[in-house]
Amino acid sequence: MHRALCPVETLYVGQRSRGVLSSTVRGHLDTGALATAFDEVTRDQPSMRTRIVAAGDGFALAPLGEDERPRLSTVTGDLREAYARELNTALPVGGPVSRAVLTSAPTGDEHMLVISLDHTIIDGHSAVAVQNEVWNRYRALVEGRTGAASAPGGRQQAPRWPQPISELLPDTGRADTAAYLQQRVEHARKHPVHLVAYDAGEVDDPHIEVVRLTLDDEHTTRLRHTARRRGVSVHALICAALLSAARRRLDGDEPRTLGCLSPVDLRSRVSPPVPALRTVPAVTTHLQTLEVATDADRYELARTVHTRLGDFVASRDYVHEMRITPQIPGNPTLQLATVIATNMGVCPAPRPPRGLELVDVRLVPAREQYFPQAGRSPIMACAVSFDGRLAIEFPFFTACFSPSFMRTFRNELHAGLVAFADAAEPAPAPAG
Template sequence: MHRALCPVETLYVGQRSRAVLSCALHGQVDTGALSAAFDALTQAHPTLRSRIAPDGPGFALRLLAEDERPRLITRTGGEEVHLAELNAPLPVGGPLSRAVLVSAPEGDRHLFVLVVDHTITDGHSSIALHNAVWDHYRALVEGGETGGTAAATDATADAREDCGDRPHWPQPVSRLLPAADPAATAAYLERRVEETRRHPVELLPFDVPRPATAGAGPGAEPAGDGRIEVCRLALDEERTTRLRRTARQAGVSVHALVAAALLTAARRRLEGDGPRTLGCLSPVDLRSRLTPALPALLMVPAVTTHLQTLGVAADTDPMALARTVHSRLSDFIDRADQYHEMRITPEIPGNPALQLATVIVTNMGVVPGPRLPAGLRATDIRLVPAREHYFPQAGRSPVMACVVSFEGRLAIEFPHFTACFSPSFMQTFRDDVLAGLLTFADVTDPLPSPAR
């Protein structure tokens, strides 16, 4: 009862990255119903009650024993648990998901944290899973059928393998890509490698002194000091609406405006006034681009990336940057290069520059929050990526920005390791990005659309 990981999924085993969903709540929570809701989802999705195990030269997902499968953890505390969960790994060999409910002593304030290994999820499926848990919970406490979860489970059936009485493992997305000529994929890889050689990108230097130990990359020993913290940027609904308006008027995406603000802030941390080669890495969702489209709740990573390099000077116009980011990403998708990009993903360990960027800008778009029963409301929802290994010995790295709009309000999470970037560095960087976004949001004159 196992399912081999494909080469693309296997890369996540070494990266040890995870999605951390959290929801702050006000009201009464029935812990028994929430525990049952989480159990129902882990039962419906075997990847959530699996572990990673060696399988010949690679790895496989294997079901955990009944007494090992993840169960809802409950404890008393406050929002400090969010930071603790960011720093609590999902080790290889253990469960690939974790759910924690932390309740204040008075019992009317809670924090629900859902952690899922990126070997079995991406941003869209982790959000869908979080909302499905609360759909099931709502049905239980309201005394009705758990139709929301059942429908979501049934919707994944077409994308699963027929395994009889065995678990219905979801197929790896790499098996679902449209057919391609291997020679075309090889030519694409050759072109991408050559581009990285001709345009090596600059990374941001750490402001924390480098440890006096050897090694500077994934082959080196991870740092023992430091912890993951997260710096947050949040816009209210009005400013989010104004930012969207500017994007529409300029004919670009909000993602492009955010990327331009990040690239501009990054350029300010490099010396000189002339152009410097910066890289922008944008995840590209494949769920909606496959035929048939994959349900959001299918628990597999279904994302690839687009890397573009840009010459950014101290006086580069941020809107011009946004237009470039938008047009290049649009062209990438129009050419269907996202499929080639996923096919060459197994080559990344030998060519790490294929995904080396100055800024990594994820974007989940506008997503709904959980639907809760009467008497319970969500006061805050967050999605933060985290991982186990950071390498302060390297002296520099990309900056990660996780962008998501829950309930019409845009937020950007900046997770960072304190032995690399200090909290004060990230706060100043965050404030720079905020200033750039507010400049976009405050545009009042009509903007011409970019020429295509």
């Protein structure tokens, strides 16, 4: 009944990272139907109703008993306070790897669903798919369409575990992977990256916070136009703006070696492709180092990021990168970056039924240990576009970076992206 974690998934056990999905709606909500919808999803996604347990030299997912499986919790209170509380509530090893909490405003006309999912069982795409599936099931229930049938006698069926993504990748040969690892270790040794120093100092109540950058429809569209005209991706433009903002927080004007870490989705790169709703972490990373001066040309930075990432994917080095993931704890510089730029691209937003208005939707990564004693670290930016509007989330720990520091960094990035957007060619005038 247990499902052993592959070496790549095992790495996430130590990282204690998770995805926090939130969707805020306005209108009348049937709490019972939403609880049933969440039950249906956890029944169909066996990984969501497990705990992490030790298994030999590694770890495994163990099914929870029926009385232990996650259920929708409902509370009444301030939505902002509830969100901050969920952002700071861990998913500890040994407990359920998923949690869902619905907070309703005292007035009863606004509600926020927060779903937290351990990174051991999800990546960004599957986390979004889980959130959307809960709303799909809810919509079907309140519209009178029959939900999936319960297991016979109300008993939980045996899990049908999703296969780890590392088992779906082609075999590259141990010698080739060893050579790739050696090359990566040597490059990291020759090109150590600079990190941004913490500014928070002593903090009485250290906790996770998040600042957010959003672009409206027009600026998001214009940013895409600029990317197309320059022959780069929106992700590359975001990375260039991040690197420029980070460089301004380092001393001197001369070029400094900065690192940019980008996730690479593997779901579409295996055969057959892995559906978004299959709850496995199906992602690896690409780290590149760049020499960045205070007056660096941001379009050149974007072009470099875009080209290198494209070459990494085209050469299928992402297979080697996935294979060497278990070596990262012994070689942490393999993922040491000045900025971490995740980019989910354009994602579908939840579709509540008629009578409920979707007010907001967010995806924020969080973890349990930010190591303030290190004195410096990468800055993380999580970009995702719901309904065509770009949002970038900056989660941080207040014992590392102060809220004012992160707001200033966010504002600089916003100005940089708006400048990119404003450089787009104007739309043609309507005929006539």
